[in-house]
Amino acid sequence: MSNRSISIDNIEILQNEPLSKYTFTKTGGHAENLAFPKTVDDVKQLVSYANQHHLPITTLGNASNLIISDDGIKGLVMILTHMNQYHLSGNEIIAGAGVPIIDVSVLACQHSLSGLEFAAGIPGSVGGAVFMNAGAYGGSTSQAVESAQILTKDGQIKTLTNQQLKFSYRHSVIQETHDIVLSAKFKLKSGNQTHIQSLMDNFNAQRASKQPLNWPSCGSVFKRPKGHYAGQLIHDAKLQGYQSGGAQVSRIHAGFIVNVDHATATDYLNVIHHVQQQVYKNSGVHLHTEVRIIK
CATH class of the missing domain: 3.30.465.10 (Uridine Diphospho-n-acetylenolpyruvylglucosamine Reductase; domain 3)
Incomplete structure (x- = not known):
């Protein structure tokens, strides 16, 4: 629950709102201020408000390929999912x-x-x-x-x-x-x-068969290194199933990290760093994150 909310020009701003309610990983700290603009004018008003009060602005969408620090986000966070026309x-x-x-x-x-x-x-x-x-x-x-x-x-x-x-x-x-x-x-x-429908069905079938869709995750964690596949490098380093806290390298697809037991963002970051270290040790390849990390 938010501690309280304020309103500017009929736009509600939630204060001290847990962002874990909105992220696909079900992790992340609190937003100091959180708003859901519905129109371009709403966004303009919120940006003006943030500038007047010297608040940093963070903009989020579906929060699917994203890890937000357990420390949360200062300033104003805007989630744009209500801009859905x-x-x-x-x-x-x-x-x-x-x-x-x-x-x-x-x-x-x-x-x-x-x-x-x-x-x-x-x-x-x-x-x-x-x-x-x-x-x-x-x-x-x-x-x-x-x-x-x-x-x-x-x-x-x-x-x-x-x-x-x-x-x-x-x-x-x-x-x-x-x-x-x-x-x-x-x-x-x-x-x-x-x-067109056949292609889409085929892609979705591949996704369903190869990705851990039944667990909260941030999607594909690492960018594809030139000449390699991140998932294969992680598999070759025998890291599938590696777990820190509640975050685990998926046993279904090594390129995913899943929330199997009330993971925190820190758990996720610990797994990411361990995977990067071990893959480099095993193959000499540096893995770079695709997922957006907000600290």
């Missing part, structure tokens, strides 16, 4: 930052539009997908996004083109600028609905 126009879909990327892929399929099949099982939001150039099964957000509307930390709304977003593997320029993704425009291609 989207619409279709021709072969383009404009979706708010809080829309699950899965929902966008389903809408595309329903209208025989190809280009988002890879996203059929990705649990993140549109904003998160743009932030980290989320991808799977050979596809990535960068291949489908035409532009994104962003809000700068000083309250200016801008539109960044695909090129200006500077996408690379699990990366976009947003990671450096700390701008807030408000929405994204996806430009897709006409395709055969049956074929």
